[in-house]
Amino acid sequence: MAPQMRPSAMRWWMLMLLSLGFVELTLNWFDIAAAFPQIGAQFRLGVPELALLISLFLAGYGLFHIPTGFLAARVGLRRILLAGLLLESVCGALSGLAPNYAALAVLRLITGIGGSLFVGTGFAGVTAWFRGRQLALAQGISGGAGFAIGAAIGLYVWVGVIQALTWPGAMMAGGAVGLLIWLVNVVWLRFPAEERDQLAAQNLNWTSVGRVLRNRNLWLYGLSTLGAYGAYFTASQLMAGYAGTTLKLGSAAALLAAVIVLAGIPGSVVGGILSDRAGNRKLFIVGAVLLVGVSLLLVPVAGVVLIWILASVVGFFMIFGFAAFTSVPGDFPDAIPPPDVATAEGLLLTILAVGGFLVPIGFGQFVAVSGYTSAWLFLGVVTVLFGLVGLLARDPFKTLRTTGQSTVKEVPR
Numbered sequence: 001m002a003p004q005m006r007p008s009a010m011r012w013w014m015l016m017l018l019s020l021g022f023v024e025l026t027l028n029w030f031d032i033a034a035a036f037p038q039i040g041a042q043f044r045l046g047v048p049e050l051a052l053l054i055s056l057f058l059a060g061y062g063l064f065h066i067p068t069g070f071l072a073a074r075v076g077l078r079r080i081l082l083a084g085l086l087l088e089s090v091c092g093a094l095s096g097l098a099p100n101y102a103a104l105a106v107l108r109l110i111t112g113i114g115g116s117l118f119v120g121t122g123f124a125g126v127t128a129w130f131r132g133r134q135l136a137l138a139q140g141i142s143g144g145a146g147f148a149i150g151a152a153i154g155l156y157v158w159v160g161v162i163q164a165l166t167w168p169g170a171m172m173a174g175g176a177v178g179l180l181i182w183l184v185n186v187v188w189l190r191f192p193a194e195e196r197d198q199l200a201a202q203n204l205n206w207t208s209v210g211r212v213l214r215n216r217n218l219w220l221y222g223l224s225t226l227g228a229y230g231a232y233f234t235a236s237q238l239m240a241g242y243a244g245t246t247l248k249l250g251s252a253a254a255l256l257a258a259v260i261v262l263a264g265i266p267g268s269v270v271g272g273i274l275s276d277r278a279g280n281r282k283l284f285i286v287g288a289v290l291l292v293g294v295s296l297l298l299v300p301v302a303g304v305v306l307i308w309i310l311a312s313v314v315g316f317f318m319i320f321g322f323a324a325f326t327s328v329p330g331d332f333p334d335a336i337p338p339p340d341v342a343t344a345e346g347l348l349l350t351i352l353a354v355g356g357f358l359v360p361i362g363f364g365q366f367v368a369v370s371g372y373t374s375a376w377l378f379l380g381v382v383t384v385l386f387g388l389v390g391l392l393a394r395d396p397f398k399t400l401r402t403t404g405q406s407t408v409k410e411v412p413r
Contacts, residue, residue: 026150060112062353069343084117093175140323144268224390230359288321331396
């Protein structure tokens with residue numbers, strides 16, 4: 001098979017555009033958390049009602065991953081990607097105008113659907129430009145660093161925006177930033193010429209959809225990261241509270257959440273570079289998950305110093321392995337052609353959504369029944385056991401060598 005050519009300057013420019021999309025995704029996902037005190041006071045809400053707003057976003061986000069792949073195949077990858085950016089940004093802005101809790105709840109559900117439309121197509125867009133060369137690095141920069149930067153802005157920078165504009169103005173500001181990113185992508189986002197026709201609108205091929213859903217390796221890699229994904233979101237939101245009460249860290253405990261999120265930025269880049277250079281995906285996916293699991297097992301015995309180290313390890317290695325994880329669909333060219341990558345990414349993300357929903361619930365039940373020690377052990381054991389499932393998967397690079405697929409070569413622009 002002849003090498004596929006990608007203009008080097010063009011593909012990095014496209015990566016920047018797609019990375020901005022991931023920043024928009026998590027900014028309009030997490031900015032509402034910083035507004036919870038004001039929202040709760042205005043609508044007279046308790047913790048259960050505020051927590052439901054998070055769950056409603058995740059419900060829309062999780063349920064639409066696979067349908068997003070179907071829509072991308074039917075309508076076109078670029079159209080669905082842009083529709084996702086637009087829908088999430090508009091509904092994020094409209095959240096600030098919600099007259100009551102019911103309207104806000106509906107808007108958070110639709111905002112999550114918009115995020116789902118973008119995320120799978122965003123990973124597929126990166127794959128189109130970086131297939132076969134520096135793919136994990138590119139996925140790490142976009143879906144790893146971009147994701148973490150948006151989350152950090154939403155969780156921390158937006159506290160100041162809320163203080164300046166109140167929560168309705170801050171939500172509208174987040175949506176406005178998203179609309180600007182959407183407009184930039186409307187004007188400049190393109191896909192490589194040799195894949196453009198395949199990624200454009202076409203009749204939905206149910207045979208190819210079935211082939212993706214029956215792909216054994218996708219299921220194995222998805223299951224391998226299911227526990228770690230749920231544990232990551234649990235730790236990022238609840239480790240600070242645990243450390244504050246158990247280790248008496250006081251106000252400094254709140255920084256643990258920032259450490260977990262921000263550690264993913266260098267983790268995504270380092271993981272992507274090393275995975276690409278090593279020519280191995282399975283080692284980096286499974287190895288990173290196991291390191292996260294072991295770190296969680298150590299939390300109950302951690303003191304003031306070790307808890308900061310463990311938070312850093314969890315944040316760094318979760319996104320370290322995620323860069324390789326999101327590259328998997330693009331590394332199976334014999335089984336997953338370009339039009340099917342969005343559906344394949346959707347399948348992986350749907351499997352992870354199960355962990356994102358169930359694992360925090362399990363953690364909460366263990367805390368209620370037997371305390372934090374058993375809850376952290378639950379997180380660690382679930383992460384490790386699911387991680388070991390990945391050892392049964394086939395490494396994508398073995399497929400590349402077996403089928404003789406060529407890597408993508410850069411050419412000067």
